[in-house]
Amino acid sequence: MKVMVLEKRGGPLQARERPIPVPGPGQVLLKVEACAVCRTDLHLLDGELPEIHYPIVPGHEIIGHVASCGPGVMLENGMRLGVPWLGYSCGECWYCLHEQENLCDRARFTGYQIDGGFAEYTLADHRFCFPISSDYSAAEAAPLMCAGLIGYRSLSMCGNDLQRLGIYGFGAAAHIVAQVALWQGIALYAFTRPGDERAQLFAHHLGATWVGSSNQLPDVPLDAAIIFAPVGDLVPAALRAVRKGGSVVCGGIHMSDIPSFPYALLWGERQLRSVANLTRKDGEKFLELASNTTIHTQVECYPLHAANEALTNLREGKLTGAAVLVMAEVNSQD
Ligand SMILES: [Zn+2]
Ligand SMILES: [Zn+2]
Secondary structure (H helix, E strand, O other), rough: OEEEOOOOOOOOOOOEEOOOOOOOEEEEEEEEEEEEOOOHHHHOOOOOOOOOOEEEEEOOOEEEEEEEOOOOOOOOOOOEEEEEEEEEEOOOOHHHHHHOOOOOHOEEEEEOOOOOEOOOEEEHHHHHHEOOOOOOHHHHHHHHOOHHHHHHHHOOOOOOOEEEEEEEEEOOHHHHHHHHHOOOOOEEEEEOOOOOOOHHHHHHHHHHOOEEEEEOOOOOOOEEEEEEEOOOOOHHHHHHHEEEEEEEEEEEOOOOOOOOOOHHHHHOOOEEEEEEOOOOOHHHHHHHHHHHHOOOOEEEEEEEEHHHHHHHHHHHOOOOOEEEEEEEHHHOOO
């Protein structure tokens, strides 16, 4: 099978041929249909995540079909599954026993510590996979697995009774959570890089009430803001934009250092928090919501061998929506 492998810090990914792996106990072998590309893949490429063991196959927003099952797994061949970032947790620690397996110290992550979906086949622990409806094409469903899930968890951390939500960084996660927020009747305030007209147009097109640069302030205070861009300077900017008692949620796995800021920005019971990974309950709730609403994921499809091009376009802010690698047999979709 063909895989795209990260063999050293900085990359680029290398196209390699590997034998199709055999599922062990608790695992399924999936024939990958599509795998979306995430900013975390860039952090992996740049060596910004701790303890990367090379070689590693990136990709943690996988849609595939069960090709075979390992011992102890009773899933039908051909069943469609999605594989998210959280690929394993211990099941025994305090976090795991309190439905916070996203915080498990022994958690392992797809496309980082477990070979991921930039490949024609991949192995996954069946307990961390989600059934995926056939209503979505594989390319449209793939970004739901991280951009969608992390966005959903970030939104659920913003507090109740939201009327005005700010989003900093208008990429793949933002465009999905924006649709969920609008569906819930929340007005959207989109902050982009200064001068990023493409992202601003995209936010307008999705129905944002206000669109501006991250160094601007809307004329009304927001109830909450989510920061998807990996830029620490946005933290004081977002605190400035939210009302007393409001929340600022950092949705990324990596962020540049947060500059010091006056305590007055946090004062007034404003809250600042991060969101780490996802729980299986998030996945179930979000996918149920995704089947009740029509989330339209805007995708740009690339063949597997063009993974480096997709990563570069993501890095350079050239994407509108999400980049998705689509495996050869199904590249007629979307
Ligand atoms: Zn991701
Ligand atoms: Zn655990």
